[in-house]
Amino acid sequence: MTKNRVIIYEEAGADPLADVLAVANHHGRTRVRAVAEPAQMVRLVTELVGEGVDRIELCGGFGAVWHARARQAAGGQAAVGAIYYGFESLPGVASYKQRFEAGETLSEAFLIVHEGADPEVDRVVRDRDAGSTTLVAVPDEASAAEVAGKLAGGLQLIELYGTPGPESAAPVIDAVDAGVPVGVTAWAAASPAGRGRG
Template identity: 70%
Template sequence: MSDDRVIIFEEAGADPSADVMTIQNGGGRTRVRAVDGPEHMVGLVSRLVGEGVTQIELCGGFGAVPHAAAGRASGGKVPVGAIYYGFESLTGVASYKTRFEAGEALSEAFIIVHDGADPSIDVVVREKADGGRTTFVAVPDEAAGGQVAGKMAGELHLIELYGGSGPEGAESVIRAVDGRVPVGVSAYRRAEA
């Protein structure tokens, strides 16, 4: 079976049945979906597992408790990851959270590792009504993710790396931004026995 991954993030007024972005090629399919709030995420996870997805990743804005709920909703049938931040990013992500809650216009990027992706084509930019933007950009590997992150870092307040190989893959992105922006990386909940 080919990879069929879905990344879920939160956005006010979102339609969880609509793909914000889809990358599909010989490397499989990766889709990005949004939900209106954490309470809608669990139902979406259950539906996606029923549709046969092979992996789910959650935006760092959800946190550990919703991550655990998503893992339970998957029935242990697929890996469920969520974005977490390393020690080097804690100050920056705390600042981002404070500024976000204060209503500041912030910009972030979701860098998505998908074999065969082309970051000059596989990119979607969503302008926010209150200012700022969210950029979704697919890269073929973590090294390309580092290059993209390094170029974009000056315009961003947060980066999340999806589809990577964990800390080893995130290293190129973290080094490329050199502390200018916090970088989150996916960690996975153990499958239930």
């Protein structure tokens, strides 16, 4: 398991140096940081790699171009993955994007798998003018599916972090009955040896 991971997402007015959520135990450390705009993310990646972070995951809102720039900034010193959506989630995520750009009130959840996490304690809700982001650390994929099922009624988007690949999203997609788009971190095959997994 990776011992030192940071998840990065975009939020207006965010301080990229402040942890939004931090979970640390004998299994390792996971932190969530927010940046106010994508260019800050690239600078943050460089700084995090310098601090010894060995795995970075990006929110799906950054897209493939910024994912590529983050990988370049990491210089092969850390695995860099990003949230992508399966075909079953494309209509929902396209609707979310359109509604977000129109200023509608929307809520999303980031479910973060970190062994030993307590979803009742390791939880933060970030309210914003047009909705909220709920960050919940869970100990495993089964817990992620359980939390997703409980939250789904009030969400328009779910992103699943801390897993080895798309197969981990299946229980979450099943739990929300495909009613909420679910994204999962994808890792490029060229990640440093042993760092792009679990």
